[in-house]
Amino acid sequence: MKKSQADVVFTNGRVYTVDNQQPWSEAVAVSNGRFTAVGNAADISACIGPQTNVIDLGGKMVLPGFIDSHAHVSCTTNETASLEMFHLESLEDYLDAVREFATNHPEHEVIYGGGWHNDLFPPTGPVKKDLDAVVSDRPVCLMSEDGHFDWVNSKAIEMAGISKDTVAPAGGIIEKDPLTGEPSGTFRETARDLIQNVLPPFTVDQIKGSIRNFMQEAASVGITTVHDPLLILPDADGQLIGFGAGRNNIQAYAEMARDSELTVRVRGTVLTDPTLDADQVQAIKSVCEQQDNPLFKMTGIKVFVDGVVEGATAFLLEPYAHMPDTCGEPLWDLDNLKSLFAEAARERLQIHIHAIGDAAIRMSLDALEHARSTHGTLDSRHLITHLHILDRTDIPRMAALNVIGVPQPFWFVKGDYFHNLEARYLGLERAEKEYPMKSLKDAGILLAGASDYPVQVPSPPLLGIMLGVTRCEPGETDPNEILGPEERMTLEEMIACFTINGAHANFLEHETGSIEVGKNADMVVLENNLFEIPATEIANTKVLMTIFEGQSVYRDAAI
Template sequence: MFAKKAAGALLLASLLVPSIGHAQPVVQTKSAVQPADMILQNGAVYTVDRNRNWAEAVAVKGDTIVYVGTNEGAKAYAGAQTKVVDVKGKMVLPGFIDSHTHASKTTGMIYTVDLFELGSIEEYVKAVKEFVKKYPEETAIQGRGWTNSAATGIGPRKEALDEVSKDIPIALTSDDGHSLWVNSKALEVAGITKSTPNPDGGLIERDPATGEASGTLREKAMDLVLKKIPGLSVEQYMNGILEYQKLAAERGVTTARDPDMLRYPNVLEAYKQLSEEDKLTVRFRNAITADPAKGPEQVKEFIKLREENKGPHFQINAVKIFMDGVVEGATGYLEEPYKHKHTRGQLIWDPEVYNETAAAVDKAGFQLHVHSIGDAATRITLDGFEYAEKKNGQRDARPSIVHLQLFNPKDMERFKKLGVIGIPQPYWFLKEPGFFEEIEVPYLGRERAEEEYPMKSMINAGIVMASGSDYIVTQEFNPLHGIQQGITRIEEGKTDPKDIANPDERATLADMIASFTIDGAYANFVEDITGSIEVGKKADLVVLDKNLFAIPATEIKKTNILWTLFEGKEVYRNEAFK
């Protein structure tokens, strides 16, 4: 008993973030002093600049920071019309950056069946029945949020949804976005029969007794149905993006990358219209999703779309590639087989086609942004980056790999040499109840499951790690949650060291803040305008009610965002901030 208590105490002690006294505040100023529009004073301003300096005051003129330094120094910027805000010792940070978030999928949370808070087949079916009753005129039903742990193996069956309707197609995307649960009508509309082969990069789950499609489609097989049923409109996507912006402002997010342009009809047009109407309050640097069936030829169209979308708040600067699937669908591509299926998973791209596409994307000046879950998929991804560099020559390409659930340490040096940026989701760094023991351990084996999601070792190796939420997969995308999870790597409320997920990979508070600010800016090619509180950068600022360096890491999630500024304009104010 004493040993357990002692271990728990040691764990809690290890999670305490050391309090950092303010160093002599940095002073940054311009030679010609003009009155500022606004001054924030009496703050604990953590600038996240190169030297991780602290300051007391920030002056803003228009959309730009013109002074960072002491309260005394800020007085020179005070004019008759200057608004002076006393932040009363509260912490001030740069606006947060979410380097991988499906902002536009907020649309689905509004206009389709929301299954995220449910957990069983029975609950899912009930929710769909209620939706059909509420919207009887719908000619197809879509939704999202069912979890693979509710139906392991071949996934949920079509018969359960046939109880809702056999007359209209029903297509429900899993919470991770890599599987589709459909009814018999959806299979019929898509022309999927017993003899339909698996498409390249996809898997049709089948009844083990009959060989018939059982009702779950994985990866590229999802498109067989999704391309045959009505999608959401431009107006609906616009409303969804606007709703995301409200949520983002409440969470202090001012810059984001949405990687789903072209994968879903009307998303690109929705962003374009919002940009033209000057309604964007998040700086989006988005990615176009490449089609593995089209290869390098599609890059010509990507260039055209990039040229057509060059607004200050919406640009396309990257190309997204799905290299593999996910562990829970047994489609993440592994070096060693899964324990329960004895297959290595699903490689979505032919390696040769991928290499040539990667080279074409790189030559066109796009950043590569690759989804890779399995260690084998990451190795193939790196091969493509290396091929592109050899073919095109070295440049400031900053290719990125998203997720990195399983990673072979032998690839660390090549990762760094190629200048690859890691885009982890620290929200997932825990032994999640109902998932870790029920899926990851049986599918991967305990040894591999215990070695997931390296982060600290990659930071120590000099690799830039820029965190993303993968919202809507991660429902609560508040960066403060991600920061805490990256430090603790344990389920909230637990203290037993055995419950820490891969404890050697716990990052520091400074690491985690950087991953959501300056490193995120670097990952998205916006470090010259945001990511730190420095003179000349945009006034993307967040005020917190607690100094993160003065509280235990286990309390970070409970910290409140009080005020969010995007380019000097207020986009969110907590009622507690007077």
């Protein structure tokens, strides 16, 4: 049969398709951004015509483009809009950087920034007086590395009208000076909104800058689809768990999709407010329905059920080891959560749940069970991300409810963070059981991989794939330093997490996630065949080329 001429043929590759019908092939043909043929080199040569661009892959490995199913792309800002602190390692460095940034940006009404490390400060967090010493005339608002706390100066506290008498909203903590009772400068979870709702948000252009920044990085590590779980309704001003500064992010994505500027496919979920009732689902639904560009769509709602271990805001079944009087608190009460989930299920919206502690995960499953009993089994693809501490008895419930798990394998190591913070806060025994993955997989739970960018920067999926397989620090040889050896995944399983399973989690399994005829031509070309190198070398493997919808969006000099 005569095959029609392709726009591009990629040949002489080791193509791991992630398609069970035909796991390996040598060549693919692409026309109009989609795969038109996948097979051996001889077959595909029939698609080559005089106009066809033929690319010789030189025997290199090809995978489907990677999917990051939970990355806060738009709630970061590029270096011109905010101060990036992830790479800094001391209070002195932070203060120098804030001073310098403020001097270089007299036009910024607010000094925004983020990435400071929790383990450099006492459990009560950093203090305002350190910031006051470097910037006192303008508000400063710096987000922690995990995105759950803000460190602010006195000017920000004053603009927000917060005093020692201000009571923190439910689910939030205002850290106070033990002597004066005044806010000391750290605001946790919902308490951040007292500040963020008052300060001017990032502009659409500033947010576009952060998305462009991410796209560049994404292309260089092979990501072609991403889920942004922190979209904010443009007129929202309630409890947004401190993400109010991102109020223009839906507009930024929508304009970039309209202008064909996106070089990653974006799916997103819209943040819900724990102080509002289930009616908020209607407002979210109508905003979701306004976006129907294949490059950018919204699939449903995002719900923070708890906080994070490092602020003792994750909701646990047993108390924290360093604070035996607290188990943390959920950000929602169970009845509200049940009504919210039932309403979202009724409107066929996907529910994207942040749950870290075992009590938060159980509560999420209780609410999902309620939604199912009210509206039956729908193809809703609800998912729980993070899943740090999970009571084993909840695993079969999660499977029975068809809940997708979205873990961040980047964290599956016993590094400094584990020893200095997680083991101290949770107790070693509980910390050793963190981050189950294989047991979820074996129970039949679909797992999609994610980085939680910018908690993880950079966030190459190959590192996530490697750590899911090894569960130890790169270069570690001591078997005692493997975090839960029985939870290690195979390479095939980890590749599926960052490709086809991610596609499923984002309702994109007919569009991407495997190399199959009819799907978008999203591919990544790698220096080494991952199946022929030691697992510890996976993250060192170079991405040589990233193809998004048939177009090269990244090309290393070596190819």
